Amino acid sequence: MRLFKFLGVGALAILPALTHAAGFGIGFGVNPAYRATVTPLKDGTYQVVTHGSSAAIAYWCGIGDFAIRTLGVPTTQRIYVSKAYEKQTRTVQFSLTPPEGGDTSKSYSITVSRVGENMSASGARSHCFDNIMDFDF
Numbered sequence: 187m188r189l190f191k192f193l194g195v196g197a198l199a200i201l202p203a204l205t206h207a208a209g210f211g212i213g214f215g216v217n218p219a220y221r222a223t224v225t226p227l228k229d230g231t232y233q234v235v236t237h238g239s240s241a242a243i244a245y246w247c248g249i250g251d252f253a254i255r256t257l258g259v260p261t262t263q264r265i266y267v268s269k270a271y272e273k274q275t276r277t278v279q280f281s282l283t284p285p286e287g288g289d290t291s292k293s294y295s296i297t298v299s300r301v302g303e304n305m306s307a308s309g310a311r312s313h314c315f316d317n318i319m320d321f322d323f
Contacts, residue, residue: 220314222248224256231268231281240276242298243313249280250310261308266290271298 221237222244232252236244246265253259259282266288269279278298284290288302296313297303 220244220247222251224248224252227279230283231279233277233279235275235277240271242271242296243316245271245278245280245298246296246305246310247314247316249278250305250307250312251314253282253307254311259307261306261311263307264304265307265310266304267298267301270301 220239220241220243223235223237225233225235227233232249234245234248234252236248238244249265253263253265254261263282264284266281266284267278268281268285268288271278284304285301289300290302290304293303295303296305
């Protein structure tokens with residue numbers, strides 16, 4: 187009986203490490219859940235490439251985190267989709283100014299397939315810590 191108690195306590199002690207290694211569990215905000223590479227372009231836009239996921243929240247996470255931590259923009263700064271998702275290259279381009287001809291009205295959508303779609307920098311960055319599977323429904 188003692189052996190079972192010892193094994194049970196040991197399993198509970200290493201369970202958090204195992205869930206982290208397997209890629210699931212509760213995120214504590216230490217590292218963003220999605221990996222993205224942001225490249226500044228010459229025209230003042232930023233190209234985002236995600237690694238491992240092409241969900242819209244991965245792109246918003248990448249640009250939101252980059253804008254706040256690297257560019258130092260205020261958390262209320264709006265970020266706009268300036269070139270929609272391209273399936274061939276798996277990239278999205280964002281800008282800090284509204285694109286010409288795009289619908290920039292505020293919405294609850296998190297899509298990256300419409301030029302002009304936008305959200306605040308803090309709203310975009312908040313998707314870094316979503317701990318759910320997003321199938322872009």
